[in-house]
Amino acid sequence: MEKVSIIVPVYNGEAHLLRCAESILAQDYPELELILVDDGSRDASFELMRELAARDTRVKAIHKENGGVSSARNRGLDEASGRYIQFSDVDDWLPIDATKLLMREIEASDADLVIGDFYRVVGNNVSRKGSIDEGGLLNRQEYADEMLRSPADLYYGALWNKLYRRDLIERYGVRMDETISYSEDMIFNLEYLLHADKIAVLKAPVYYYEYTKGSLVDQNLNLSATVKMKQAVIGYYNEFYKKTFSPADYQDRLPIVYSYLLAVSRDSLSLPFMPGTKKLSSETGGSLLRSPFGGELETAYLEGRMLMRYLDTVAKKHDLKRDEMTVLYLLWKLDRPCRAAELSVFPGLTKSDITFALAKLLYAGLVTRETDGGTAYRFHAPELEPELRQMVGDFQAVSFEGLSEEELSVYRRCTETIRDNIRRRLLVEKSGEF
16 A cells, blocks of 8 residues: 555646646655546546556546546545545646655654645746744644634645545545535645644645636636635634634634635735745756756766755755755765855855855854854754755665665765776876876
8 A cells, every 4th residue: 555645636637737747756755646536528638647547557547527626536535545645736736855745744743734835836936835934743723723814825725735644534534525616625624624633834845836727816706706605615614613622712713713704815926026936947947957968967967956956945944045055064064164165165156155154054053153273164953964864865865766785886986986086186286296
């Protein structure tokens, strides 16, 4: 039995199906099954699904008569065999480490639900979204209070930035309500949360949500129509808070609970002038992988890109910028006091980058400064060491996939010889003999 079942409902999704499916099958967490549920599509979606299933045994391609997205998700839940459940929409996609990060969090914390940040994509612009500021564990009451701060946000309402325990889903018969067509995701989450005692907050993006779907804004609904649609959901919302809190605490929150009727999602914008927005290619790196290099240059380039990708994940979990995380990583690897000038030899880091990064890391208490014989800096973030070691392990697992122990031994010996050869020649040049 695979550990994770990822369910994707599909209706006329041939334009985006391969991008979504391949992002899931490329996850660096292999113990998963992809359940594609065709909901009576009129295009070539099911043919593509069958081709994917023929190529990869982890794919289940299911066809059913059209019944709506909720019925398709319910069919996926019926077919799932994993211990955990993850969802995706067909016109979105996952970062390569999404499932791995969610699984590590749920197994480390023994949580009943994990919720992560996500990327909001509008055209060629992307921004990171998340409504809880700090990672860690919350109980149901704490999570419910967080949700009251922005009750209409996709962060809480969507299925796709979360990881669920299938035993809880099956034990309590939690399913999508097929009779409604608005906020069915939120209702599923509210029903599930009634049985979740521990919620883990993961401060890393686990999803790319592309703004192409029929939101309330897209449908040009006025305020009256919006409230009317939300009235169909408020009963579920109200019932959740009534069951979660004592009568007195529930009464204190009741006015805020009903503010859901007028609440507007803060997740709807990702525009060039909004803080934190970047161009999509700079986040996904897809276009950057088509480099003009070959041979050893191509290998060095791709290794650097992959290392930066893993460093980015750790950085985002701790609200650090890439330069800051890179400097911190270098100091950790060096494991000694190091001057800023020494770090400047690392490709992609200028002296000003390093100066600013060290100042911020020093202020945050992540590095210490030593002034004996000149100013030097030392790594001082023991809480990050497990993640950095894990990151190195992830990088090596991807790099060495498919290699035997004998091949790895040969590779390490050859790499050391290559380094010695290059170092010896460069030392000769420095001495003026070259």
